[in-house]
Amino acid sequence: MEQKVLVAFFSRADENYNVGYIEKGNTHIVAEMIAEQTKGELFHIKTVTPYAKDYKSCIETAKKEKETNARPPIKGDIAVEDYDLIFIGYPNWWGDMPMAVYTFLEKHNWQGKTVIPFCTHEGSGLAGTEKKLGVACKGATLLKGIAIQGSIAQNSKDQASQSVVSWLKRLKLNH
Numbered sequence: 001m002e003q004k005v006l007v008a009f010f011s012r013a014d015e016n017y018n019v020g021y022i023e024k025g026n027t028h029i030v031a032e033m034i035a036e037q038t039k040g041e042l043f044h045i046k047t048v049t050p051y052a053k054d055y056k057s058c059i060e061t062a063k064k065e066k067e068t069n070a071r072p073p074i075k076g077d078i079a080v081e082d083y084d085l086i087f088i089g090y091p092n093w094w095g096d097m098p099m100a101v102y103t104f105l106e107k108h109n110w111q112g113k114t115v116i117p118f119c120t121h122e123g124s125g126l127a128g129t130e131k132k133l134g135v136a137c138k139g140a141t142l143l144k145g146i147a148i149q150g151s152i153a154q155n156s157k158d159q160a161s162q163s164v165v166s167w168l169k170r171l172k173l174n175h
């Protein structure tokens, strides 16, 4: 039977490190590549209160949220329980996932699911996030994730897409 695939991701447009003001977030771009390759459905994890458009204010807010282990409320939801394979995408924020990703993860039962992380970053890669994802998605099987430099996803889409395609091939997950 066909596996049902979900690509859930957090991503922020506006001003960011190394890319200036952007219309579509770096992780969003990678999420679309994965969805195309796997025939997956997209779900954009968004906070009820948007982050500041300027980079400096945003990193300050994100830092406070990480320090307080906050769970910012998110807009809407998706029935993760209806899917078999769930990609979870996020930017590396202060060496971690944005706290809103935890808000999303903690709303669901991950028992028996297959979870695959992907992140965009500007040097820190996945950092310790795979492990943290494993803890938050109790009962799920975690597959090897990928880290793509955000500015490459934004400005060198062919290069980013090649990395995504070969990673999915290694996992035997592309159509």
Ligand SMILES: Cc1cc2nc3c(=O)[nH]c(=O)nc-3n(C[C@H](O)[C@H](O)[C@H](O)COP(=O)(O)O)c2cc1C
Residues within 6 Å of the ligand: 010, 011, 012, 013, 016, 017, 024, 025, 026, 027, 028, 055, 058, 059, 060, 062, 063, 090, 091, 092, 093, 094, 095, 096, 120, 121, 122, 123, 124, 125, 149, 150, 151
């Ligand atoms: C609040 C914040 C914190 C960040 N912290 C890190 C970090 O610790 N390490 C890193 O490599 N990049 C860091 N970055 C850069 C982002 O990971 C990178 O720009 C990413 O591609 C953004 O994805 P998005 O456009 O999907 O939101 C940070 C960016 C922001 C806005």
